[in-house]
Amino acid sequence: MAVVTSDRGRRQAAPKQGNFLYRPEVRQIIYQAVLVALLLALFYTLIHNTAVNLRKQNIASGFGFIDRTAGFDVSQSLIAYNSSMTYGRAFLVGLLNTLLVAGFGIVAATTLGFVIGIARLSRNWLIARLAAVYVEVIRNVPLLLQLFFWYFAVLKALPPPRQSLSVPGGGFLNVRGLYLPVPIPEPGFEIVAFTLLFGIAAAAAVYAWARRRQTLTGQQFPVFWTTLALIVAMPLIVHVLLGSPLVFEYPELKGFNFQGGMVLQPEFLALFLGLSIYTASFIAEIVRAGIQGVSKGQKEAALAIGLTQGQSLRLVVIPQAMRIIIPPLTSQFLNLTKNSSLAVAIGYPDLVSVWSGTVLNQTGQAVEVILVTMCVFLAISIVTSAFMNWFNRRMALVER
Amino acid sequence: MVADTDVAANIEAPPRNTVGPIAWIRTNLLSSWSNALLTVIGLYLAYEVASSLIHWGLISATFSGADGSVCTREGAGACWPFITAKFAQFMYGRYPEVERWRVDLVYLLALAGLVPLMIPRVPGKFWNAIYVFVIFPILAYILLVGGVFGLLHIDTALWGGLLVTLVVATVGIAGSFPLGILLALGRRSKMPIVRWVSVGFIEFVRGVPLITVLFMASVMLPLFLPPGVTFDKLLRALIGVAFFAAAYLAEVIRGGLQAIPRGQFEAADALGLSYGKKMGLIILPQALKLVIPGIVNTFIGLFKDTSLVLIIGLFDLLGIVQLNNADSKWFSPTTAMTGYVFAGFIFWIFCFGMSRYSQMIERRLAAGDRR
Numbered sequence: 001m002a003v004v005t006s007d008r009g010r011r012q013a014a015p016k017q018g019n020f021l022y023r024p025e026v027r028q029i030i031y032q033a034v035l036v037a038l039l040l041a042l043f044y045t046l047i048h049n050t051a052v053n054l055r056k057q058n059i060a061s062g063f064g065f066i067d068r069t070a071g072f073d074v075s076q077s078l079i080a081y082n083s084s085m086t087y088g089r090a091f092l093v094g095l096l097n098t099l100l101v102a103g104f105g106i107v108a109a110t111t112l113g114f115v116i117g118i119a120r121l122s123r124n125w126l127i128a129r130l131a132a133v134y135v136e137v138i139r140n141v142p143l144l145l146q147l148f149f150w151y152f153a154v155l156k157a158l159p160p161p162r163q164s165l166s167v168p169g170g171g172f173l174n175v176r177g178l179y180l181p182v183p184i185p186e187p188g189f190e191i192v193a194f195t196l197l198f199g200i201a202a203a204a205a206v207y208a209w210a211r212r213r214q215t216l217t218g219q220q221f222p223v224f225w226t227t228l229a230l231i232v233a234m235p236l237i238v239h240v241l242l243g244s245p246l247v248f249e250y251p252e253l254k255g256f257n258f259q260g261g262m263v264l265q266p267e268f269l270a271l272f273l274g275l276s277i278y279t280a281s282f283i284a285e286i287v288r289a290g291i292q293g294v295s296k297g298q299k300e301a302a303l304a305i306g307l308t309q310g311q312s313l314r315l316v317v318i319p320q321a322m323r324i325i326i327p328p329l330t331s332q333f334l335n336l337t338k339n340s341s342l343a344v345a346i347g348y349p350d351l352v353s354v355w356s357g358t359v360l361n362q363t364g365q366a367v368e369v370i371l372v373t374m375c376v377f378l379a380i381s382i383v384t385s386a387f388m389n390w391f392n393r394r395m396a397l398v399e400r
Numbered sequence: 401m402v403a404d405t406d407v408a409a410n411i412e413a414p415p416r417n418t419v420g421p422i423a424w425i426r427t428n429l430l431s432s433w434s435n436a437l438l439t440v441i442g443l444y445l446a447y448e449v450a451s452s453l454i455h456w457g458l459i460s461a462t463f464s465g466a467d468g469s470v471c472t473r474e475g476a477g478a479c480w481p482f483i484t485a486k487f488a489q490f491m492y493g494r495y496p497e498v499e500r501w502r503v504d505l506v507y508l509l510a511l512a513g514l515v516p517l518m519i520p521r522v523p524g525k526f527w528n529a530i531y532v533f534v535i536f537p538i539l540a541y542i543l544l545v546g547g548v549f550g551l552l553h554i555d556t557a558l559w560g561g562l563l564v565t566l567v568v569a570t571v572g573i574a575g576s577f578p579l580g581i582l583l584a585l586g587r588r589s590k591m592p593i594v595r596w597v598s599v600g601f602i603e604f605v606r607g608v609p610l611i612t613v614l615f616m617a618s619v620m621l622p623l624f625l626p627p628g629v630t631f632d633k634l635l636r637a638l639i640g641v642a643f644f645a646a647a648y649l650a651e652v653i654r655g656g657l658q659a660i661p662r663g664q665f666e667a668a669d670a671l672g673l674s675y676g677k678k679m680g681l682i683i684l685p686q687a688l689k690l691v692i693p694g695i696v697n698t699f700i701g702l703f704k705d706t707s708l709v710l711i712i713g714l715f716d717l718l719g720i721v722q723l724n725n726a727d728s729k730w731f732s733p734t735t736a737m738t739g740y741v742f743a744g745f746i747f748w749i750f751c752f753g754m755s756r757y758s759q760m761i762e763r764r765l766a767a768g769d770r771r
Binding site for chain 2: 028031032035036039046049050052053054056122123124125126127130136137139140141142143144145146148149152153154156157334338339341342344345352356360366367370373374377378381382
């Protein structure tokens with residue numbers, strides 16, 4: 001483009017000077033000016049129309065409503081909340097509930113997804129087929145349908161409290177939810193907790209030291225067993241020595257309902273199950289593609305230099321597979337968080353259900369409420385992808 | 401010749417333990433102790449799932465009856481008469497019974513266009529595409545909405561079931577296509593403002609859940625319009641879905657654009673083609689062909705996501721099943737489960753079929769690159 005032969009170049013240069021509209025730079029400026037003008041006109045019309053409509057319907061605007069009394073109850077809350085508190089507090093309750101279900105969902109979906117993804121590559125034909133069936137069935141059915149299935153067809157069809165199904169470990173499952181024993185710390189438990197914290201710190205130090213030593217000398221250290229001893233065995237021994245300062249409060253049937261312990265409500269359970277099972281099927285495919293994406297030569301080379309099957313998987317294949325896995329895994333985490341907004345369909349009090357549902361209906365301030373909801377999700381997206389990008393950079397291939 | 405048969409006759413059969421079903425079982429199921437343990441666990445799981453499915457769906461299921469009372473007995477399985485009684489509703493919603501042939505005709509017309517389009521060997525793709533993308537939508541609109549040529553006008557509030565699911569999904573993807581291409585081109589444009597606007601739109605829409613986009617379409621769209629102008633509820637959902645899908649499609653198409661070698665752009669410039677001709681004749685045909693699997697995957701996602709329209713009060717397949725599950729005439733402990741299994745099966749057939757199709761296309765495209 002830039003290279004013009006002398007003869008043609010002169011002939012073409014003449015009209016350029018004559019009509020500057022034919023210059024690409026000028027055109028670009030004109031196109032962009034038109035786009036900006038169109039967008040401004042669009043936004044002006046939208047804002048003007050909205051203002052007129054709001055005035056006609058007598059809806060207030062602005063965020064003054066946040067300090068007003070909400071007047072409605074929320075069935076599950078991580079922070080103290082009652083109906084005499086403000087809309088702002090209700091927003092916080094919803095946001096925390098969203099983060100709660102998303103956090104637990106991400107952990108469960110990742111675990112299940114890795115197990116199933118590895119199972120799909122198993123040399124055992126039956127296990128590989130079962131994993132494939134799981135993925136193909138779960139992935140191709142809408143998440144909302146699965147949520148309805150878990151909520152209405154499974155959890156809401158459970159027996160009443162008096163005929164509860166018992167769960168191993170002293171829990172009970174009935175139509176009102178899953179009742180679990182709750183640990184209650186007694187005096188002396190601080191020492192156990194401190195031992196646990198110390199164990200975690202020590203394990204991290206051992207891990208770092210073993211890693212450095214391995215890169216320098218190639219010698220291996222039994223990190224797994226040390227970690228297990230530091231984090232599990234040591235606090236347990238201290239716990240027993242101190243006379244078990246952590247006691248469990250078990251749920252008990254009193255009258256028509258259970259007392260004591262803690263309860264996971266069916267709405268939470270359904271959303272948690274649905275989100276983790278659905279997302280796990282996508283994560284399984286990502287994990288499978290990641291492991292298959294590592295070239296065969298890598299594993300063969302690892303075996304050739306004398307590593308065992310397990311070592312070659314742990315030290316050679318998985319670190320390389322993680323590089324392929326992490327970027328799409330991030331988008332699955334974000335999808336799970338965004339999909340948690342389907343809570344509104346089964347009545348779990350998440351951000352969308354409490355804020356864009358109840359608060360919007362009570363105040364009628366659709367513009368403010370929906371804008372805030374969108375901003376929250378955008379913020380979650382940005383924070384998650386920033387974190388995962390940082391993690392990804394750490395894992396990325398360091399080339400010369 | 402003779403020598404050959406002699407040699408053949410002298411070849412010994414392979415050892416018994418390297419071929420045949422027994423050897424297969426040995427290598428694939430019982431190669432080691434841990435593998436054998438896995439096989440046992442797998443067998444147990446497979447048996448549990450299969451037996452409870454068969455028990456629920458066939459052995460203890462109910463197959464005939466006039467209301468839910470036939471399914472209320474202890475330990476009853478699936479309540480299939482619920483499905484047979486409600487089948488027409490699940491398919492058409494409240495579309496008037498005498499007019500349902502119009503929906504069926506639209507399905508037939510769609511099949512007549514789509515089947516030859518999807519089979520690579522059938523010739524005449526150009527006219528086929530003209531039919532599917534230009535003539536068919538007009539015919540379908542006339543048939544479904546009516547109001548002309550003596551056809552009764554059917555309000556979209558009466559539409560429902562699989563009809564709404566298919567309409568939302570196909571209109572959503574078709575509507576999002578032009579916008580998606582524009583956004584993808586905009587994101588790769590050299591003009592900064594065009595690029596920022598495209599990036600802003602794409603990242604914004606991809607960062608929020610579809611539900612909030614649908615809420616926006618159903619609650620805020622009426623506020624955006626001049627007073628007095630109202631919109632059909634279905635159309636509002638369609639606009640929301642199309643905007644949402646456009647952002648995802650734009651990213652898929654951008655992937656295709658990035659895969660086109662620089663030389664193609666430069667060659668088009670060297671020929672003196674304008675931007676429109678360069679993109680329309682040289683770049684996009686190659687880029688879109690590359691990303692057909694990605695487009696199909698977006699479509700599968702969109703097809704599943706159509707079920708969300710029930711939250712803003714439309715009755716798609718899942719919405720109508722959910723509505724009928726609450727029918728007191730069919731009240732029984734297994735009605736809900738039966739309804740969901742049925743709806744899930746329909747969704748599954750569509751999505752699984754499409755994903756298999758996209759895999760086939762992917763293999764075909766890959767075959768062209770493998771020399």
